[in-house]
Amino acid sequence: MAIPAHDVLRFGNQAKKREEGQSMGDVAARFAEIVGDANLLSGEAIPEDYAHDEALTTSAQRPAHLAKPGSAEEVAELLKAASEHGVPVTARGSGTGLSGGARPREDGLVISFERMNAVLEIDTENHVAVVQPGVTLSDLDEKTTEAGLGYTVYPGELSASVGGNVGTNAGGMRAVKYGVTRHNVVGLQAVLPTGEIIRTGGKTSKVSTGYDLTQLIIGSEGTLAIATEVIVKLYPRLPHGATVFAPFETFDEVMTVVPKIISSGLAPHILEYIDNLTLAAISYNEKLSLGVPDSIRDTAQAYLVVALENRDSDRLHSDVEELGGLLGDLGAMDVYVLEGPSARKLIEAREKAFWTAKAAGADDVIDVVVPRSAMPEFLRKAREMAMSREAGALGCGHAGDGNVHLAIFCKDTDKRKQLLTDIFALGMELGGAISGEHGLGRAKAGYFLDLEDPAKIALMRRIKESFDPAGILNPGVLFAERA
Amino acid sequence: MAIPAHDVLRFGNQAKKREEGQSMGDVAARFAEIVGDANLLSGEAIPEDYAHDEALTTSAQRPAHLAKPGSAEEVAELLKAASEHGVPVTARGSGTGLSGGARPREDGLVISFERMNAVLEIDTENHVAVVQPGVTLSDLDEKTTEAGLGYTVYPGELSASVGGNVGTNAGGMRAVKYGVTRHNVVGLQAVLPTGEIIRTGGKTSKVSTGYDLTQLIIGSEGTLAIATEVIVKLYPRLPHGATVFAPFETFDEVMTVVPKIISSGLAPHILEYIDNLTLAAISYNEKLSLGVPDSIRDTAQAYLVVALENRDSDRLHSDVEELGGLLGDLGAMDVYVLEGPSARKLIEAREKAFWTAKAAGADDVIDVVVPRSAMPEFLRKAREMAMSREAGALGCGHAGDGNVHLAIFCKDTDKRKQLLTDIFALGMELGGAISGEHGLGRAKAGYFLDLEDPAKIALMRRIKESFDPAGILNPGVLFAERA
Structure with missing residues (x-):
């Protein structure tokens, strides 16, 4: 496949808008030239799956074009062509996002x-893996296991891409224990x-x-640049693990x-908490019997x-004993140590x-993060607001991180928007943020615009412009137009 | 003290250059109005210490003004005034930097x-401390010890500021084990x-x-924004520790x-390495006897x-034994377990x-970082280049991180610049960077400009402009004019 030679767009050039008389077909032909005919679909030929991710509140939207590049060079050519033709671009991994960050534009690519x-390299001396962005977490997990190492970010959905x-x-x-993606x-x-x-x-x-460009691009939801290779940290796999499960009479006790x-x-x-109704639901759905x-x-x-892991099984057992004692002293109604299969089932059920x-x-599903000491107040008030x-x-949520996942049940759209606004505002007042790990995407961008310090939003817009002056990368994501 | 009300400078406004006829005295009066007369010094009244940090190759330069603000609001007013008058601003902590990042401009503030x-808060529930930027590491260490917690970044110089x-x-x-400042x-x-x-x-x-503004500002050497409060992670202090010390016949063995x-x-x-000459020098200087x-x-x-720490002394001892065995198997000429005082002395000597x-x-002193697997090749070639x-x-250096600190002995300036250029280029070729932790400051900015990908430098300049369009923050740091 021949890649046509184009002048590199100079910074400051605004992308030329599609001119009158220039058809969609011209753009498609250009994209097809770059990735090959077999890897470019347009219009109705694009499967419905590419019209959305897993966000519950973002309407599906089929894009104009779908390209499946095979290299960074092809991605570069696609972006140059998109810039020239003013075509908005949405990068897509496995489409498992929960905020609509991969929901494309109608006129978009x-x-x-x-x-x-491809997992390009498992480097056992430097404890890193070099992977292409489409690698799934389950694939990476499998490949690193062979080397006795592991990538420690487990966002629940193992079909997600790096x-x-x-x-x-x-x-x-x-x-x-291991931090989120940006730490890895x-x-x-x-x-x-x-x-x-x-x-x-x-x-x-x-x-x-x-400036740490790696950190700036991580979490930018495809609005600054498109990652074409990722180097991730690997840790030694610890062979011994145990899961401890403890019911508490009140939320406040769990959180303290x-x-x-x-x-x-x-x-x-x-270090997770699960509320009683959620545990009942996941136990029922996953046929989980915890005794x-x-x-x-x-x-x-x-x-x-609470799950513990160790290099040494004796140390693990003594840690589990210590943890059990601690939980008992702090008001647990009982303490269960789950053995291999039932522990795995509980974690899998929690992931689902x-x-x-x-x-x-x-x-809707939201993932507000607050300082962990503020979790009791946040949960109490958020539930009251809803009721x-x-x-x-x-x-349920990541108790150790103060990251609360709440399923919101409220059919009326306006009422739900007001409720979410209030819950998000509460989280921010308590020193937290609208999202701990799902991102803003399209689904939460409007709330962010309403609630965040305008000076910070203006600064982020200027940063966006410093990468993407023509605004072709994922417009509508992070920076919503006010509803 | 009354803070004068000024219109907030709107983004995009270029700072007004000092006009003809407007004297230095006017600017000084304005700064003094903000921080109080006692906290503003100008010209010869400024102690020589403020003219430099600890970089070996950056000439001292007394600034025009020195302000000692007492609050974020005063810093804000200073920056507004500096913007209006086109006065370059250099933020200064303890002045212990090694790259000239705190070396001011002649016409600067x-x-x-x-x-x-002030340590504003030690939060034992969220395991963080909230501190003002002038807090020293030794002060923070003392304050967190009382809470059984600790801030884990120890850059050697405890008089350094957060x-x-x-x-x-x-x-x-x-x-x-704990990462660098950006991880904490x-x-x-x-x-x-x-x-x-x-x-x-x-x-x-x-x-x-x-976008993660925290991460973007960290490491920006005062060129994007000025931090006025810092929230740092704290970890539980582990009460038991031991230091193991092992000589090796060759560098390659140490690194493998x-x-x-x-x-x-x-x-x-x-996890540090020290070369034979450096160990001799620090042992002699610090009267260190390692037996x-x-x-x-x-x-x-x-x-x-190698230092290990543990919650439990039995576990520590068994880990030390395992480590000793491992070192012996891998070619150590001997293995010494250092007891409390001599271990502390060795670490302190290494810090010095x-x-x-x-x-x-x-x-000169440089701190190139390379993938740790590339350390033997880097060290061998760098020493050959010098010889x-x-x-x-x-x-010596942080072997676990691939971060090599080399003292460079070469009196001739031009020859030394060429040698450093070659050593830096070698580090980058091996997948590393010019600096792992000292930063570029003024001392290394020219090499960065010569050796780094121009597309990245251009992008960083655009990011700089998105924060600081008038270019008042630490001009000459990070982005050097070509020599």
Whole structure:
């Protein structure tokens, strides 16, 4: 395939808008020339799946074009062509996002990374993997296992792609010990809207030479640059693990236990809470039997799930014992140590909480983050806000991180928007943010615009412009037009 | 003190250059009005200390003005006034930087944070501290000890300030376990050149709402915004620690041991190498007696220092035993377990390596970072490059991070510049960067401009402009004019 030679767009050039008389077909032909006919679809030929991600409140929208590039150079050519023709571009991983960040524009081009899905290198000396953005977490998990290492970001959905995780700065259950995506990505290859291909960071965990472009691109939801290669940190896999499960009578008790577990130095890699209704729902859906007697189940308001891991099985057992004692002292109604299969089932069921909520008819799912000490107040007030409007707000979350996942049940769109605005404002007042790991996408961008400091929004817009002066990368994501 | 009301400078306004007839005195009066007469010095009244930091190659330059603000609001007013008058501004912590990032301009204003030095809060529930930028690491260490917690960034110089550490993204010996400054700062209050005061991040370790301004400001060496409050992560202090010290016959052996220690899961919090000449120098200077017999001292080319810590003393002892075995198997000539005082002395002596090099007449000190697997090749070639020019390059470094500190002995300026250019280019070719933790400042900015991808430099300049269109923040730092 011959890549046509074009002048590199100079910074400051506005992309030429599609001129009158220039048909969609011309643009499509250009894209097809770049990726090959077999890898470019237009109009009705594009499968419906590419019209949305998993956000519950973002309407589906089929894009005008879908390209499946095979290399960074092809991505660069696509961006140059899109800039010239003023075509908005949405990068897409596996489409598992929850905020509509991969929902394209009607006149847009979706760049899907399904062909760029190779694990390029597992580097056991530097403890990193170099991967293409379309690599799924399950694929990376499998490949790293062979080397005794692991990538520690587990956002629940293992079909998610690494590139998508970079876009939203995905988190997940193990973040309490290992951090979120931005703490585990040390380098990128990325394409700027100008078509320039840059490399940021590298196989090192520290660099101090100017602005950290890696960190700036992570979490930018495809609005600044498009990642075409990702270097992730790997950790040694610890062979011994145990999961402890403890019901509590009140939410406040669960939440006061959390900082004490962190202070203990036991360093759990999972520290989750699940409210009673959510546990009932996921247990029912996943046929999960945890052996909790009815008397406890009827009175427990929330449950804590704590997982420990160790190089050494004796140390693990003594840590589990210490943790059990701590939980008992701090008011747990009982403490269950789950063995291999039931522990795995509980964690898997917890990971599917989003699907359980969706199946139960949830109208939205949010992931507010607050300082963990503010979780009791946040949860109490958010539930009151919902109840006073005859709506529901329940769920589970990453207790160690103060990251609360709430399924919102409220059919009326306007009422729900007001409820969400109030809950988000509450989270921000308590020192938190609208999203801990799902991102803003299109679904939460309007709330962000309404609630965030205008000076920060203006600054972010200027940063956006410094990367993408023509505004072709994922317009409508992060920076909503006010509804 | 009354703060005069000024219109907030709108973005896009270029700072007015000082007009003819408007004297330096006018500007000084304005600054004095903001911070109070006692906190504003001008001209010869400014102590010589404010003319430099600890960089070996940057000439001292007394600034025109020195202001010591007492609040973020005063910093905001200073920046507004500086913008209006076109006065370049250099933020200064303790002045312990090694790259000239705090070396002011002749016509400039230094903002010194010595009065903003309060630890505002030690939050034991969220495991964070909220501090003003002038707080020193030793002060923070003392205050957090009382709470059983600790801030884990130890760049060696404990008189350094947290604000300065944010500027350079300081690292240090414990980065191998705990990361560098950017991994340990979760929120900032910062003043933009417009005088707008923003808050980024918070007491949470994850946020996914737009661009990560915290990460962008960290490591920006005072060129984007000025931090006026810093929220840092704290970790539980582990009460039991041991330091293991092992001589090796060759550099290559030391370096091949490093990834194996990381893979072991022993999770050392210090993993350093020291070359034979440097160990001799710091031992002599610090009157350090490590009990290494002459026969070993005469043949060892380099030494590894590994420190372990644990909640439990039995576990520590068994880890130390395992580590000793591992080092022996991998070719250590001997293994010494250092007890409390001698371990502390060794670490302190290592921390003073910069001063030892300076006292020995080093002409520059650099801190190239490379993937740790590339350290043997980097060190071998860098030393050859030096020797072939009758220069010296020796030192120590953070072996776990691939961060090599080399003292460069080469009196001739031109020859030294060429040698450094070659060594930096070598580091970059091997996948590394010019600096791992010292930053570019003024001292290394020219090399960066010569060696870095022009597309990245252009992008960084555009980002700079999105924060600081008038270019008042630390001009000459990061972005050098070509020599």
